[in-house]
Every structure is written in C-alpha cells, then in structure tokens.
Amino acid sequence: MSDTTTGPVLAADGRPLKASLNRALRRQKLRAMMLIAPLLIFILVSFVMPIADMLFRSVENQIVSDTLPRTTALLPDWDGEGAPDDMIYEALARDLAVAVEAKAHTRLGSRLNYERTGISSLLRKTGRGVDEIGETPQDVLEGVNDIWKDRDAFGRLIGTSEWVDAINAWDGEDSSTRIAPEFNANSSFAEQFPGTTSLYASYVLQSVSEEDNPLGEKPWPILFHVLAQELPSATPPSDVPEELALALREAATALDGVVLDDPRAVFLDIDDDWGDQGVWTTIQTYGPAYTNGYFLNSIDMQKGLDGPEWRPENEQIYIVLFIRTMIMSLTIMGMCVLLGYPIAWLLANLPDRKANMLMILVLLPFWTSLLVRTSAWKVLLQQQGVINDVLVWIGIVADDGRLQLINNQTGTIIAMTHILLPFMILPLYSVMKTIPPSYLRAAKSLGATNWTAFWRVYFPQSVPGIGAGCILVFILSIGYYITPELVGGTKGVFISNRIAYHISSSLNWGLAAALGTILLAVVMLLYWMYDKIVGIDNVKLGG
Amino acid sequence: MKTTMKLMATTCLTLTATLAVAESHMADEMTIVSWGGAYSASQNNAYHMPYSEMTGVNIINDESSAEAVAKLRAMNEAGNVTWDVVDVVASDAIRLCDEGLALEIDFDEQLAPGDDGSTASDDFGDLLVSDCFIPQIVYSTTFGYRTDLVGDTAPTDICAVFDTETYPGMRSLEKRPINNMEWALLCDGVAKDDVYDVLETEEGQAQAFAKLDTIKDSVIWWSAGADTPQLLADGEVVMGSTYNGRLFALIEEQDQPVAMLWDAQVFDLGGWIIPTGLSPEREARALDYVRFATDTQRLADQAKYISYGPARASSAPLVGNHAELGIDMAPHMPTDPANAENTFLYNYEWWADYRDDLDAKFQVWLSQ
Structure with missing residues (x-):
C-alpha cells in the first residue's frame, strides 16, 4: 500500500499528467493533420465533392x-x-x-x-x-391612356417610390459595383393585385439578370392580361402616383365588356x-423538387398513377444489362486468374534474366494505348481476320463457316481479359515472390507429390495475391466501356455503355447518375461480401 | 538575406511578366472544336489558316466534337467556357440551343451576305434548322458496297440492304435507331412522305423493327464513322452505311474496290455554334470568325479538300477540283443533282422528341 495512488498523477508544472499529455498529443495531432491537410483538401475538392454532386443528380428535380x-x-x-x-x-x-x-x-x-x-x-x-396572351388588353389600355405606353408605368405603379429611385440609380452605376436593389412592392397594391405583383417581381428579376433596368424595358403583354383580370374585383389603392391611379380607374371602365384572352x-x-x-x-x-423517377427508370420501372410500375416490355433494358455486366466481369476475372496464375508463377520462379524478359512482355501491352490494343484485336478476330484465316488454312473450319469471334460476348471477353491481365499478374507476382521456395522443397522432402505440395503448401500462400488481383480486375472491368463498345457488338455491351450514352449523348444526367449510384452500391455490396467471406486482411497488393 | 530578397523579387517579376504575357496571349488565341481527321484538316486549310493570316489570331484545334454537348454543359455549369467556336451536327445544335448552351444568331445581321447578293438567310435557305446553328456543310449518310462481292448486278436501290438473297453477306449499320428505322420503313412499302407519321405509332415502330429483324443476323453495328470504311476494306461486309466523305476517301484516295450507292441517302448538316457565357470580347471574335468562315468563297474552298457540299446555295458554282487529286469535286458532292435524285430528308424536330424513347426501344431490340 502506498499513498501515491490517491489523487491524479501530477506533472512537473503541477497540472494533472493526463491533461498535460493530452495537450502535448493534441499539438502533435494538429501538426499531423496540417501535414495531410493539402492531400485531404485535394481529395475532398477534386474527388469526393464531384462524385457526391453527380450522385445527387439522381434524385434532384428542381427544374x-x-x-x-x-x-x-x-x-x-x-x-x-x-x-x-x-x-x-x-x-x-x-x-x-x-x-x-x-x-x-x-x-x-x-x-x-x-x-x-x-x-x-x-x-x-x-x-x-x-x-400573344395579353395583347388584347394592352391595345385597349394603350388606346385609352398614353401613360400605358410608358415603359416604367408598371414599375411606378407596383414598386415603392424608394425602389424606383434605387433601381434608376443602380442603372447609372458602374458595372463593377452593380448589385441590384431588391424589388419592393407597394403593400396596398400587392394586397389588391397579388398576381400582377408576383408576375412583375419575376419580370424585374429577369431584367436585372440581363443587367437591364426593368423601368427601361418593354413590359410583357401578359402583365396587362393579369392586371385586367384582377382589376374588376380590386379597389385601386390610393397611395400610388396620382396619374396612375387615374389611369387605373379609367382602365377599369375601358376594359368593362372586353373579352380577355383565354x-x-x-x-x-x-x-x-x-x-x-x-x-x-x-x-x-414530376412537379416535386426531388424524385425517385430516375432510380425507378434505372431498374426498368416508372412512376405510374398508382405508384411504381414496370415499364412496357419493349423498354426494359437496364436490369438485363446489370446482370450481364456482373456475369461478364466475373467471367473476365476468372479468365484472368486462369491465365495470370501460371505466368506470375513463372515470373516469380524463373532466373532473373529470363524473368525480367518475361516481365517486359507483360508490361509492354500495358504501356500501349487502349484503343490500339482493342483495334488490334479487331484485326485478329474478325471473320476475314488473322485467326480465322489461319484456321481456314489449316482446315479446322470451312471457308463459309468462319468463326464469329468479335462483335459479341466472346470478343469482349477476349479483348478485356487481355487488357486487364497485367492487373492480375502484378499483384500475384509480388505475393509469389515472397513465398520461399524452401517450403515447397520441404513439403516434397516430407513425401508430398508435386500436386499436393502445390495445392496444400504453395497455393494457400498465394491466395492474398489472387484476392487482390480479382478485386482489381473485377472493379476495373465493371466500369469499362470503350472496349465493349468497340468489340462488343450488341450482346457484349455493359451497363457503363448506357451510362456513357446518357452522359454524353442524351444528356439525361439524372438517369446516368442513378445508374452509376446503383453500380456503386452493387460494388460496395460485393466488396462487403468479399470481406465477410475471404476477409480483406487476406489481400496483398505487394510483398 | 540579400540573395533571398533578390531571388524573391526576380520570381515576382517573372511571375507578373508571365501572367501579363498569358493575358495578352489569351487575347489573340481562340479554341475551335471539331471532329478531327480529314475533316479538321479541310477546315484548317480552308478557314483557319487564311483567318490566322488575316487577323493574326492563333487558332487552337480541339477534337472533341463527339462529346461537345456534354462537355459544353459541364463547362457552362462550372462557369468556365474554354471553347470559342464548336462544330456540331444539326441535331446536337438543336439540343444545345434548347438547353441554352448555344448563342442565338441573327443570321442576316451577323453573317456575310452571299456573293450573288442574296441575304444570308435566303442563301442558307431551309438549312437554318435552329436559331443557334450556322450550317457549314451538307453531308449524307449513305451506303458503300464492295464491287467485287455483290455479283453481276450492282445494287442501285436502298432496299438491296434488306435483300440478303441477292446480296448475301454481312452489312454494317450504325448502332442507333436514327436513319435505320426510316430505311426499314421505306423498304417495307411505306411512302417517303409518310415515314415519320408511321414511325410515330407503336405499330409503325413494330413494323420497322420487324423489317430490321429480317437482316439482324447479318449486321455488324458500328459506332465510329471509321468502322464501315475499314470493314469494307477488309471485306468483312458487303455493304455498309457511313458518311459520304469517308467513302470518297476510301474509293478515290485509297483506291479500294468500293462504290457508292446514292439512293435514299439521308442529308444531314455540320456547322458552327458559339457557346453562351463567353466574355464580350471573345464572343465578338467568335462571331467575326464564323462570319469569315461561312462566307460564300470559304465554304466553296472547303470542298477542295473533302467531299462535303457547301451549305450556301451561292457556293455551289464555285466548287472546283480536289486540291491533291485534281479531280472535279462536283460529282462527288451529296448536293450534286445526279446524286440527289432520291434523297431522304431527316426530320430534326421529330427526332428531338422521339430520340430518347426510340433509343431505349432500339437498345432492347438489339439485346434480344
């Protein structure tokens, strides 16, 4: 038993040690934060915000x-x-x-x-x-009293005199200091003529946005229409300029019996x-400011009278495309594993000179333009192409039975497997490089056959590389659209081709955003499942 | 310390100078967006070089016309429009005009009158399909066929495309409903004037798809203008649709055994728009450029380099020989009377309405 345990531990300056430590740490944390701040801000501004903005468009409908x-x-x-x-x-x-x-x-x-x-x-x-709506009352009014031909008649009638002075002063100002004064309506007029006032407010906003003085612009005919409509049931207010009050009273009698535009x-x-x-x-x-219409659209549904309903069958396309994208991406991923694994094994186990040579062969296509590689596949795979020519020459296929290798799913799978193969080989290679060859030798010396040694000893250690490669290849292929567009024909295109179409051609960005959001959600879900089943700790991108 | 000060001062000065240079540089530079390839080259020869020579303005070429609509919208939203003049097809121009992304043009005021004294709006005539669009060229989407693969009777009729018995083999068609739906109906007995009325109904659309179904298995669908010429050159297809300028290059410049089918070809227009949101100086310069580039002589000049017809009526008599091959260009123009005997007029307004709907249906039909 010692009495030092009573009360908090104090630092040299008499403060509690815990608080003092926290303070020191806070400063350190702050410094660390400041160090990463440029990157953090950069990512927020150039990555997170644009994506969030784009995703937001999938529900936004304020237009x-x-x-x-x-x-x-x-x-x-x-x-x-x-x-x-x-x-x-x-x-x-x-x-x-x-x-x-x-x-x-x-x-x-x-x-x-x-x-x-x-x-x-x-x-x-x-x-x-x-x-043309409003031209009838406009003609009548302008015939009765010339004051209606004045461009500022409505402004002086509806706006307060302070606003009229302010807006005229604004018009004379230098363009760099121009912030238009807010429109202020005469309250007794606004009470009697709400429609005219609200429409005139819109008129003012429009003029001001074009940097014009609303008092110097021609009023829209529709203003006369609304005024004429509200006139019979209103008592003209007394606190408007006298000549306008007079004109209003005259207008009421003049318009009596005039048939307004319907x-x-x-x-x-x-x-x-x-x-x-x-x-x-x-x-x-589609009146509300936010809509689920785009999301419904992207799962082949639409807003009907009684809630969501399926689109007509000849317009259902997106679910098919989502499923196709998943299946084909998985196929491409599988092909990459099958082809990439032996190559990575060779890379990791050959003598350095040969391995380097092989590495260059793996990387060379990686450095070639995507379009060039895709076009090269076209030359190889088309019906009058190299592969078919060789097959016909050998006699495996008949000249009139040439294989259809491109402009279908086969074409997409072949071209994309080739393009994405390095993304499988590189993580696999870096993991295999760390597996000591002595393990295999030990297994064999203990009596394992070649296969058992590989399957029980080597393969489990290379699984993290497979995991990393699979994630890379799958996620990349799910978003590819240039290659499927060029070699996919009609059945080999992905959902991303539709997203690209809606972004660049139809300008339906809301739908594109909804499709993108769904795709993102599906990828997240798969990632989560992968984490549950395989465990994300089991993924290694490098040694 | 002194060195540091000196260094800083020099840096500041350099920076200011660079900014000033950049500023003045901006003033005599403009970015013109077009489609690239032989087409951009023809514009460069006919418009850009003479204009630069005349005014000293340095013209930067950007080849983004294929994504112009989306990019202009994004630039407009960001409030930073970096393009001065953009070459688009008419349907894109209508879309841009609808979206408020293209400047409305007063044709008679802002464009040069024709050399024959006609006003600009008379000279362009019916080709002024949108208030924002200054037509430049008339092109056609038409079919080319392999002369060595079609047998003894060369096709003279658009319906040869749907006749797989007489002309077996693959065809290439564009991967979109526009044009294909019209051709299908024309070859299914619908009169030319009724095509859009029929296509407006569900039955009419079903009829067009049914006709396309008959050749669906022998079609390669293209999405880039260069696809059909390449497929024809490789003998992958017997016939295919593409732009007439591409076929001209294939036939005359590359000497391939290919011929053109001038029947029910669809006229379309290429031309300029000026984006909204430019500063007054840039807008004035852009207008000055298009006024120069769309006058009678300049439009006729472009036809020396590519087989697209000038959009002004007054330019037609001035069309001369190809700049390198020396052949007379007039018979290769889609506007030439011999070629334009039976053309199909593309209805922009109709497609502006039905494009979204029919495109969805077309994609479903493709994937079935």
Missing part, C-alpha cells in the same frame, strides 16, 4: 418547380381526370411567359421529354406562341396536346 412555380403549386390539387381547369392554364401562361424570356422552357422540355415523348417540341412550339384556348390552339391528360399527369408527377 420543373423552378420553371413552373405557379403551375406546380396548383397541380397537386388537380384530380388527374381529363384536362385541368382554367386556373391551371392561367398559371401556366404566366409561368411560361417568364420561362420564355429566360429561355428556360426548352430546357424544361428536354427534361420532361425523358418521361414523355413529345413534350420537347410541345414546349418549343408553345414558347413561340405564348407571348389561356386554355390559346394553348389548345398552339397544340392539341395541351388538352391531353397525359401531358398534365407528367408535369404533376
């Missing part, structure tokens, strides 16, 4: 509600039967008027065209015709499809 905010706010209440009511056409007219000015309607068109064929041209066509009629006149329930269902279904 619909951003482009059609008024319509998507109303659509959830639509019962989905027939065509929606006039309110929704009205909202669509306002949204599209804004979208056309921002040239966002065609972008929305290509987004929705992925879900329903024909919307792309429907929106392009509508964009050319929608701006957005529904205008839309149906542009294209009958606007009366089609299917078009509206698509906009309703």
Whole structure:
C-alpha cells in the first residue's frame, strides 16, 4: 500500500499528467493533420465533392418547380381526370411567359421529354406562341391612356417610390459595383393585385439578370392580361402616383365588356396536346423538387398513377444489362486468374534474366494505348481476320463457316481479359515472390507429390495475391466501356455503355447518375461480401 | 538575406511578366472544336489558316466534337467556357440551343451576305434548322458496297440492304435507331412522305423493327464513322452505311474496290455554334470568325479538300477540283443533282422528341 495512488498523477508544472499529455498529443495531432491537410483538401475538392454532386443528380428535380412555380403549386390539387381547369392554364401562361424570356422552357422540355415523348417540341412550339396572351388588353389600355405606353408605368405603379429611385440609380452605376436593389412592392397594391405583383417581381428579376433596368424595358403583354383580370374585383389603392391611379380607374371602365384572352384556348390552339391528360399527369408527377423517377427508370420501372410500375416490355433494358455486366466481369476475372496464375508463377520462379524478359512482355501491352490494343484485336478476330484465316488454312473450319469471334460476348471477353491481365499478374507476382521456395522443397522432402505440395503448401500462400488481383480486375472491368463498345457488338455491351450514352449523348444526367449510384452500391455490396467471406486482411497488393 | 530578397523579387517579376504575357496571349488565341481527321484538316486549310493570316489570331484545334454537348454543359455549369467556336451536327445544335448552351444568331445581321447578293438567310435557305446553328456543310449518310462481292448486278436501290438473297453477306449499320428505322420503313412499302407519321405509332415502330429483324443476323453495328470504311476494306461486309466523305476517301484516295450507292441517302448538316457565357470580347471574335468562315468563297474552298457540299446555295458554282487529286469535286458532292435524285430528308424536330424513347426501344431490340 502506498499513498501515491490517491489523487491524479501530477506533472512537473503541477497540472494533472493526463491533461498535460493530452495537450502535448493534441499539438502533435494538429501538426499531423496540417501535414495531410493539402492531400485531404485535394481529395475532398477534386474527388469526393464531384462524385457526391453527380450522385445527387439522381434524385434532384428542381427544374420543373423552378420553371413552373405557379403551375406546380396548383397541380397537386388537380384530380388527374381529363384536362385541368382554367386556373391551371392561367398559371401556366404566366409561368411560361417568364420561362420564355429566360429561355428556360426548352430546357424544361428536354427534361420532361425523358418521361414523355413529345413534350420537347410541345414546349418549343408553345414558347413561340405564348407571348400573344395579353395583347388584347394592352391595345385597349394603350388606346385609352398614353401613360400605358410608358415603359416604367408598371414599375411606378407596383414598386415603392424608394425602389424606383434605387433601381434608376443602380442603372447609372458602374458595372463593377452593380448589385441590384431588391424589388419592393407597394403593400396596398400587392394586397389588391397579388398576381400582377408576383408576375412583375419575376419580370424585374429577369431584367436585372440581363443587367437591364426593368423601368427601361418593354413590359410583357401578359402583365396587362393579369392586371385586367384582377382589376374588376380590386379597389385601386390610393397611395400610388396620382396619374396612375387615374389611369387605373379609367382602365377599369375601358376594359368593362372586353373579352380577355383565354389561356386554355390559346394553348389548345398552339397544340392539341395541351388538352391531353397525359401531358398534365407528367408535369404533376414530376412537379416535386426531388424524385425517385430516375432510380425507378434505372431498374426498368416508372412512376405510374398508382405508384411504381414496370415499364412496357419493349423498354426494359437496364436490369438485363446489370446482370450481364456482373456475369461478364466475373467471367473476365476468372479468365484472368486462369491465365495470370501460371505466368506470375513463372515470373516469380524463373532466373532473373529470363524473368525480367518475361516481365517486359507483360508490361509492354500495358504501356500501349487502349484503343490500339482493342483495334488490334479487331484485326485478329474478325471473320476475314488473322485467326480465322489461319484456321481456314489449316482446315479446322470451312471457308463459309468462319468463326464469329468479335462483335459479341466472346470478343469482349477476349479483348478485356487481355487488357486487364497485367492487373492480375502484378499483384500475384509480388505475393509469389515472397513465398520461399524452401517450403515447397520441404513439403516434397516430407513425401508430398508435386500436386499436393502445390495445392496444400504453395497455393494457400498465394491466395492474398489472387484476392487482390480479382478485386482489381473485377472493379476495373465493371466500369469499362470503350472496349465493349468497340468489340462488343450488341450482346457484349455493359451497363457503363448506357451510362456513357446518357452522359454524353442524351444528356439525361439524372438517369446516368442513378445508374452509376446503383453500380456503386452493387460494388460496395460485393466488396462487403468479399470481406465477410475471404476477409480483406487476406489481400496483398505487394510483398 | 540579400540573395533571398533578390531571388524573391526576380520570381515576382517573372511571375507578373508571365501572367501579363498569358493575358495578352489569351487575347489573340481562340479554341475551335471539331471532329478531327480529314475533316479538321479541310477546315484548317480552308478557314483557319487564311483567318490566322488575316487577323493574326492563333487558332487552337480541339477534337472533341463527339462529346461537345456534354462537355459544353459541364463547362457552362462550372462557369468556365474554354471553347470559342464548336462544330456540331444539326441535331446536337438543336439540343444545345434548347438547353441554352448555344448563342442565338441573327443570321442576316451577323453573317456575310452571299456573293450573288442574296441575304444570308435566303442563301442558307431551309438549312437554318435552329436559331443557334450556322450550317457549314451538307453531308449524307449513305451506303458503300464492295464491287467485287455483290455479283453481276450492282445494287442501285436502298432496299438491296434488306435483300440478303441477292446480296448475301454481312452489312454494317450504325448502332442507333436514327436513319435505320426510316430505311426499314421505306423498304417495307411505306411512302417517303409518310415515314415519320408511321414511325410515330407503336405499330409503325413494330413494323420497322420487324423489317430490321429480317437482316439482324447479318449486321455488324458500328459506332465510329471509321468502322464501315475499314470493314469494307477488309471485306468483312458487303455493304455498309457511313458518311459520304469517308467513302470518297476510301474509293478515290485509297483506291479500294468500293462504290457508292446514292439512293435514299439521308442529308444531314455540320456547322458552327458559339457557346453562351463567353466574355464580350471573345464572343465578338467568335462571331467575326464564323462570319469569315461561312462566307460564300470559304465554304466553296472547303470542298477542295473533302467531299462535303457547301451549305450556301451561292457556293455551289464555285466548287472546283480536289486540291491533291485534281479531280472535279462536283460529282462527288451529296448536293450534286445526279446524286440527289432520291434523297431522304431527316426530320430534326421529330427526332428531338422521339430520340430518347426510340433509343431505349432500339437498345432492347438489339439485346434480344
């Protein structure tokens, strides 16, 4: 028994030793962190963030509600039967008027065209015709009072006088200091004319984004349309400039009895499809800011009226491709093990001079361009190619029965096995190099046959190399797309070919991201299974 | 200490100087994106070199047109557009215009009038298929066949492609629905004017696939323009579709036993777009370049190097001889009246709508 155990151990300066030690360690940890910080930041910025951003696109769908905010706010209440009511056409007219000015309607068109064929041209066509809505009241008003021809009439009517001054001052400023003042609406006007105010706010945003003064630009005709609609039921506010208040009162009488443009009629006149329930269902279904539509699409399903449903049979492709990608990658991996193992064994056991020579032969194709190697296989494997010619010459196959070795799965497997073989040989070699030859000799001297010595003594020690090679080859082959595209024909292409197509041709990045996410998840799952069965500690990339 | 100071000062100065040089360098450099190969070479001879000589602007060639749409979108999202002028096909231009990635052009204002006095929009005529697209060349996707493998009767009709009895052997077709679906319907008795109306219906699509089914086992599907010429040269296929310029090179420059089938060939356009999001100076220079490169004489000049027809009507009479072979280029142009007797007009707008849907169906059909 000693009394030193009572109370905490103290350091020389009287503080508890534990705290003091922690402090010293913290500084060390901080220093270590700072040392790895450049790499960490680099990986975060150039690797993790782009991937996360790309994966996020698989659920992101804000484009619909951003482009059609008024319509998507109303659509959830639509019962989905027939065509929606006039309110929704009205909202669509306002949204599209804004979208056309921002040239966002065609972008929305290509987004929705992925879900329903024909919307792309429907929106392009509508964009050319929608701006006529509002021309009727505009003509009437401009005929009654010249003030409506002033470009700043709406601005002075709707905005507060402070905002009008601020925006005019902003327009005179130097371009480097230009941050536009926020739009401020006259609250009593906004209360009476909510639709006009909200549309004018969109108008201001659009002008400002083009660095133009909204008070100096021509107002959109649709503004007159909305104003004329709200006028009969509103009491014109008193705190607007006098001449405008007068003009508003005159307008109310002038517009009395004038038949306004009917957005529904205008839309149906542009294209009958606007009366089609299917078009509206698509906009309703893809209205929310986030969607599982891309994921459903990538497993051959689609969003139906009553939840997810299978796509028509002639559009189901992705599950087949996922399965094919897995099976073929496993086959390629197996071929690599079969071919790579003996070569690695030779490399590890031949005298150095010969082994070096062999090593160069392994590495040489590794340094050759992928495209060159793939094209070389084409020359070798095609029906009028070298291999078939030789077989015909020897007489193994008849001239009219030449083997089909390329543009099918065989071609993909042969070419990819060749390309990925070094990734199997190198880890195998580095592991085999560390197995002492004396073990085999010892086994044999104890009476084992050649086979037993190999199978019971040598092979188990080379398993970590096989594991590492398999993981490398499998993961690389699952993401290959150039080689399958060139030699795969129709049955030898992978899911990655579709991902590449959606990234570079169809621009359907959401679907590409969803397919990529699924592929990533499958690889992670396989990796986890591999860890459970073989154990990741049993993988060695080097001695 | 003094040395260190001196060293630092020198470094600073060098750095500033380099930056300044880079800045001024930027001002007289522009990146033009195209397809590479003989096509880029023809542009280099006909447009880039004279333009550089005239203005002193150094032109950098980038051969990324095949991925232009995706790359432009990525650049636009990143807010750093490094390309000044991009060569794309018409359907890509429509897509880029829809996405707001290409600049809208006022053709009469921003392009040179024709040498014959016509306005630019009259001179290009129907070829102005998008507000953002300045047509440059007319090319055709057509068939070439091996003269030594087709027997005594050379094919003169597109339907020879579907006639495996008279012309046994493999054919090569592009691995996408566009063009193939139209040809299938044409050869299944659908009138030329009705093709897209028929293809719009489920039955019409099934009909086209059924027709393609009859030759499915003897088709090699290509995805790069160089595939068919190589397959023809190797005797892998009896006939195959590709761009007429590639076939011209195969027949006239490489002297292969191949001939061209000018029937129901599909016209398509290549041309320029200018990306959105360029600084005003770069945009002005890009516009200046395309104004120069798409005038009547320049378009006719390009035809000296490659057998693609100039997009301006006023350029056609100026087309001369091939720069190296010295043969008259006019009979090799897809726009030549003798070749254009029976052409098929490709409907861009229709494909913009149906491409996604039909492509999915086509892929399923391929994998069955």
